[in-house]
Amino acid sequence: MHQAExxxxxxxxxxxxxxxxxxxxxxxxxxxxxxxxxxxxxxKDLYIxxx
Numbered sequence: 001m002h003q004a005e006x007x008x009x010x011x012x013x014x015x016x017x018x019x020x021x022x023x024x025x026x027x028x029x030x031x032x033x034x035x036x037x038x039x040x041x042x043x044k045d046l047y048i049x050x051x
Contacts, residue, residue, distance in 0.1 A: 022039050029049045033041060 024035075026033050029051070031047045031049045032045050035041075
C-alpha cells in the first residue's frame with residue numbers, strides 16, 4: 001500500500017484546497033454539549049443548566 005500511495009502521489013500530486021471548519025458559540029448555561037470530530041451534536045441531548 002505504501003508503494004502504491006507513492007506511485008499515485010508521484011504521478012498525480014494532490015493539494016488540499018479546502019478544509020472543513022466549524023465554529024460554535026455555546027453559552028455557559030447549555031449543558032451536555034460535547035465537541036467531537038464529526039461535529040454531530042443533537043439538540044435533543046442538550047439542556048439548560050439552572051442558575
